[in-house]
Amino acid sequence: MSMTGRGGGGDGVTAGAAGVPEPLLRLVLHTDQDVFVLRQRGREAAAAVGMEHQDQVRVATALSEIGRHAIGAVVTFAVEVSGRARLVIVVAADGIGISPPEGTAAAGRLMDEVHVERDRISLTRRLPAQVGPDRLAEARDTLGRSQPTTALDELSVQNRQLVAALEEVQAHRDELLTLNAELEDTNRGVMALYTQLSEELEQTNQGVVALYAELDERSAQLREANEAKSRFLANVSHELRAPVTAIIGLVRLLLDPRSEPLTAEQTHQLELVQGSAADLLARVNDLLDLAKAESNRIEPSWAPVDLAAVFGQLRGTLRPLAKPGVQLDVADPDAVDLVTDEVLLTQILRNLLTNALKFTDAGTVSMGALVLDGRLHIAVADTGIGIPFAEQRRVFEEFHQVRGAHQVGGTGLGLPYARRLATLLGGGLSMVSEPGEGSTFTLDLPLRPQPEDDGDLPHVPSVLVVDDEAAARQVLREHLTGIAGQVHEAADARAALAIASRERPSVIFLDLRMPDGDGGDLIARMAAVPQTAGIPVVVVTGADVTRVDGAAAVLAKSSLTRRLVADAVAQVIT
Incomplete structure (x- = not known):
């Protein structure tokens, strides 16, 4: 076997040629014995350029795999320093790439890259650090002074490496057995925890089921109580309306100019009775309306609605209710193709406007409409006393009235009834209020009733x-x-x-x-x-x-x- 420490012409690599790294070592494989030398020199070259022990063994083994079937080839070692430093080993022989040696696949698993061409096979392995010119010169010098050992010596080294590898495998095996034992203990702990959690979850589920059963029972009780309340309101309202209506009729007869003349005091007292009876009748009617809405006994009558006419009617009928210093501003709405229940819509808006006028001592009560995203929005705004923040969440509760110095009479049913009617029309009623500055109630309605879902x-x-x-x-x-x-x-x-x-x-x-x-x-x-x-x-x-x-x-x-x-x-x- 012949070798040199610097490049020659045997493998086509010229020392110092532009773009070609200068070889560290070149070998020619003459006989099978040279394969042992190739393995030794591969290990030494890897060590000379700073590779770790495992990488040295990888390089030596890869060369041994290819060299056994590449007798006659020229093997060149070089370091490529452009970019990431790499050890480049070229095995060159005529036609070697046409039928690559059997060990090429094994070498591919040991090296970073293996390129097979017609007349050469190139193997590369990254170096742990950049290698400067001084280190390369030192590596060439070391490799040049090194003498090949015998095949027996190299076999002995290979055996030691194998024993070291087996010991390392055994150590990994022992570590794996330890880890498996620890994992088994962990799994037992996890299973115990899982069993405990499953039992606790089952108990929790039983509690949840019992809670849902209780909630269903309470819901049924609440529905029955609500139905009973609605029936009570309806029955009581019916019973009250007849005598109240009779009282109003009798007072009208007494106040009729054609009846016997009354004193001024009697007339005044009868007028008070008449006013109180009218207020009582209004409250009874509120109870009846709410009872009907709660029992779903109100069925909207859908028809095209002239919104401008509705606004004009409300403007005319409610203007006398405005206090001195309060302006009622009902803006004429734009033409809109609206299909809804005109009677229910009028009731909602009259309720909102009456409520706003009742709580506004100065300023303006306004109403306007706009169409947004295919829905009609009607806002009733006032500059009245506003609603305290603590009371705002309860204004739509039945029988609830806002407490305070400005509290006035009433049943507290107007806003809940208006919201129920808005729901019947497929919309909603919302409120924004600032204490001392006023309130705005917004009615949101579809432009036409939603078709029933037959699905x-x-x-x-x-x-x-x-x-x-x-x-x-x-x-x-x-x-x-x-x-x-x-x-x-x-x-x-x-x-x-x-x-x-x-x-x-x-x-x-x-x-x-x-x-x-x-x-x-x-x-x-x-x-x-x-x-x-x-x-x-x-x-x-x-x-x-x-x-x-x-x-x-x-x-x-x-x-x-x-x-x-x-x-x-x-x-x-x-």
């Missing part, structure tokens, strides 16, 4: 409608479109019993008052017949009742809607 409607195969009035049956038939696959009709109890026995409908909608018998009697008769027993019955009546024995639900004819019908069907079939 969540229940579906049943058939329904029987029992009512002696053809118009009432037609209304129910329309409401049941898309809910019932087939709608049967009966005008009397006898026909109803026959159809129910034959068709066995999913639900029966039944009127209470019919010429040939009471609806309650028909319910009892159907319950006694096996073919009709168990068919749910929904009573639809004009009578003022909320419960009927044997009926699953009761609906009022005066407030019947498609949504109420759908909810009743969903309730009785679940």
Whole structure:
């Protein structure tokens, strides 16, 4: 085997040529024994340029893998210093790249890069640090003085390296076993913690389920209490309105000029009675309106609305209510294509304007409208006393009145009722207030009613409608479109019993008052017949009742809607 410490011409690399690093060492592999020398010299070259021990072994092993199948090749070692310093080893021989040596793949796993060309194979490995000219000169000098050892010596070195590698593998194995043991202990701890957390979570879930059950029960109680309150308000209001109306009528008769003359004091007292009765009647009407809204007995009547006409009417009727020094400014709205319930809209705006005029002693009460993002916004603003921050969150509560020196009489139902009406119209009512500076209430409405979503409607195969009035049956038939696959009709109890026995409908909608018998009697008769027993019955009546024995639900004819019908069907079939 021949070798030199500097570049020659054997591998085509010229020492000092432009762009070509000057070789540290060049070897020629003549025999198989030279492979051992190549391994030794590779290790020495790697050490001379500052590689660590493991990288030295990598370089030596890669060269051994390629050299065993590259006899006759010229091997050149050089350092490339442009950019990141690298050790470059070129194994050159005619046609060596056409059929690369078997060890090329193994060398590729040991080195950073392996490039195979027709007449050469290049191997590169990054150096841990830059290498200057002095270090390269020293490396060449060291390699030039070094003498090759025998194959046996190199084999002995290789064995020592193998033993060291095995010891290192054993140390890693022992460390891995220790880590596995620690991991097993950790896993046992994690499993114990997981079991504990699972038990605690199960207990928590049981508590949550119990809490939800209690909440459902409380919600049902609240609904019942709210319904009872609404019925109480409606009944009491009905009972109060009749005598109050009678009092007002009697006072009018007494004050009539055609009646017997009264003294000035009597006239004054009767006028006070008349005013108090009128106030009481207004409060009773507020209770009735609220009870209707809460029980969903108000059904909007959708129609095109002339907003300018509504504003003009309110301007004219409410201007006399303004106190001296207060200006009522109702701006004419722009033309807008609005479809809503004119009566309910007027009630909301009259309520807001009346409220603003009541609490404004000086300045302005204004109302204006604009369309934004396809919705109508009507703002009622005043320069009145404003609402204290502590009271603002409660202004929409029923029967709540703002406390303070400016507190005036009333039921505290105006704003809650206005908000409920706004909700019925598909909108909302909001408020912004600054104490001492005034308040602004904004009504937000859709320009036209939102279409009902039929996607969540229940579906049943058939329904029987029992009512002696053809118009009432037609209304129910329309409401049941898309809910019932087939709608049967009966005008009397006898026909109803026959159809129910034959068709066995999913639900029966039944009127209470019919010429040939009471609806309650028909319910009892159907319950006694096996073919009709168990068919749910929904009573639809004009009578003022909320419960009927044997009926699953009761609906009022005066407030019947498609949504109420759908909810009743969903309730009785679940």
